Amino acid sequence: MIQATVFQDSQQQICGIALRGHAEYGEYGQDIVCSAVSALAINMANSVEAFTQDPFSGEVEEESGDFSFRFTGAVSRESRVLMDSLVLGLKNIQESYGNEYISIHYREV
Numbered sequence: 001m002i003q004a005t006v007f008q009d010s011q012q013q014i015c016g017i018a019l020r021g022h023a024e025y026g027e028y029g030q031d032i033v034c035s036a037v038s039a040l041a042i043n044m045a046n047s048v049e050a051f052t053q054d055p056f057s058g059e060v061e062e063e064s065g066d067f068s069f070r071f072t073g074a075v076s077r078e079s080r081v082l083m084d085s086l087v088l089g090l091k092n093i094q095e096s097y098g099n100e101y102i103s104i105h106y107r108e109v
Contacts, residue, residue, distance in 0.1 A: 002037055002102040004090055007070065007109045014083040015109065016070030017041070023101040033101045034065070036093055041067050044086040054079045 002023050007016035019041055023033035045058050055073040060066070071079065087104070094102045 001100060002034065004037075004102060004104045006087055006104065006106045008106055010108065013075065013080060014087060015075060017068070017083070017086065019067040020064075022065065023097075025097060025101050033093060033097050037090065037102065038065070038067070040086050040089040040093075041069070044082050045069050047082050048079050051082075052076050052078050 001021055003018075003020045005018045005020075006014055007018070009015050019037060023031055023037070025031050025033040042060075045056075048054060048056060054071055054076050056069060056071045058067075058069040075083075090102065090104055094104060
């Protein structure tokens with residue numbers, strides 16, 4: 001199962017995300033849930049880097065596929081939209097494929 005932890009500030013604004021684990025949907029190498037989650041997460045990080053000046057730290061573990069992303073300074077309106085879009089996509093995947101493949105939690109930081 002993919003464990004998604006969405007980090008929020010005291011105003012409930014998203015300021016980061018951590019994705020851990022694998023969905024294990026179908027056969028190894030053909031896991032469309034993991035592929036979809038990975039595509040959304042990497043696209044969000046690439047979009048923040050390409051379209052904003054917002055500072056962030058990000059990491060992908062090659063072996064496990066774990067992904068982490070956190071803003072390290074002020075977060076622009078554009079980055080907020082990109083993060084909201086990522087979370088919306090994750091929720092849509094969860095609704096389509098079920099809680100046994102992806103779990104989304106929120107944590108205030």
